[in-house]
Amino acid sequence: MNWTWFHRLASPPHIYGIAGTLTPWFAWPAGMLIVTALYAGLVLAPPDYQQGEGFRIIYVHAPSAWLSVMVYGVMATAAAVGLIWRMKVAHAVAASCAGIGAWFTVVSLITGMLWGKPMWGTYWVWDPRLTAQLILLFLFFGYMGLRAGIDDLGRADRASAVLAIIGVINIPIIRYSVEWWNSIHQAPSVMKMDRPSMPMDMLLPLLMMLLGFTLYFAAVLLVRLRAEILRRERSAGWLKEALR
Amino acid sequence: MSAPTLIVATTLPRVGVLAACAQVLRRDLRLAVRRPTQLIQPLAFFAVVTLLFPLGYTPELGKLRAIAPGVLWVAALLASMLTLDSLFREDATDGTLEQFVVSGQPLVALLAAKTLAHWLLTGLPLTLMAPILGIALGVPTAAMPGILFALGLGSITLSLIGAMGAGLTLGVRRGGVLLSLLTLPLAVPVLVFGARATELAIAGDSLTGPLYLLGALAVLGVTLAPLAAAAAVRIGLE
């Protein structure tokens, strides 16, 4: 099969241009969704009969946690594509993901801790979900550390791609082992907030937040991607036009 | 005197894969034996770290027994990481790794041989030492075989994970700390299953469940880790 259309599509100048055009198309809907979901979650949704007003933390905790895991997945996928098909743009995508992912992993941990304190008395519980998030944070740090430690950009791209792929294979194993560990020691799994059993007026703001955060990630990724593409382009005629 | 260089690349007739691996293994073992102080260091570290816990916590053997699984495994994990940094670095500096790459032998196999050498020199001795240190933590003698099995299996996986990390950090200056940061999260499943196995052994219960899980991790490691390590080394040598 002729893949030239694919490679042409993924050429840096092409992607640079598309990224620029697409950004507002993600950014504005993201903003509107998040603001609407904020209002719906804080004001419109009724208080939970068990957790009262405190459950509303889920509207920032769950999207952050979702983002952290999804971003790692995108990062690893892009890294794999870059490694297998040797596409600079794919490596640029992976590089752009890391910082965003780490940020929201931290947010998910902090919001998780702030949820835990009023609900279960302590700021930290070795719940499998929180523990897995903590390990994920170290996976992100490892990725960023490896990138920072290798001077040559191409080698950094490829080495960190191998690491990302190793990480993504390990994440299910780590998740399983942490849940197993937790169940063995009979610690209650406290972070559950069963989504299907949530009534719609509680669930809808959550879904809107999740979608809003995802679109937000796409927008921010596109901006960072443009920066990464510029960093990777040496002497290229299209640069002059693009920078005008 | 410089390290003996391999002659796999120039020997005629072509050396078979297994023979090449055996050469690599023998070379690493011979080199390590020439520096006995370096051999002892991870063992000494293992001992020191383990023995710090009674001093830092309590001399009561009953209480120590409760934390023994965690202490033994974390100490073993940290000790085995000490020697990981030099797994590939010296060979990269003196050009031996490049010889591996151009030798025509599968790099995966040669690196697997090096990892086996690392396990024989670090993981296995640590495993054999663990029951002795366990005594200091109040571990009953009946638990010793279980601990040997668990650490034996787990240390194989740890060496394999370490090989991946060592390959990735080849190009990084002062990569030792980064190596630990990369390796430790990946080692969490081994730690979890291994510590549980040790806990069951101490309690006198059957530890087949966690042992099977440790075995599964080892199999997964043996099949996948050398591939990743080879990819990483190739990238690191560019």
Next chain:
Amino acid sequence: MSEFLAMDGYAMFLWPAYAVTLLALVANIVIARRAHAAARLEARRRLAIEEEESQQS
């Protein structure tokens, strides 16, 4: 309004959580835009240097 802000006693936990999230959302936008601006500047500089070099040669 103050009832809303008090959030039935959970305010001490809820609002910091929302604040941290908002901080992350804003920070990532700022970081991304700054990175792009810096990259553009750097690329312009590189182009200028290359043009100078090719003119001199």
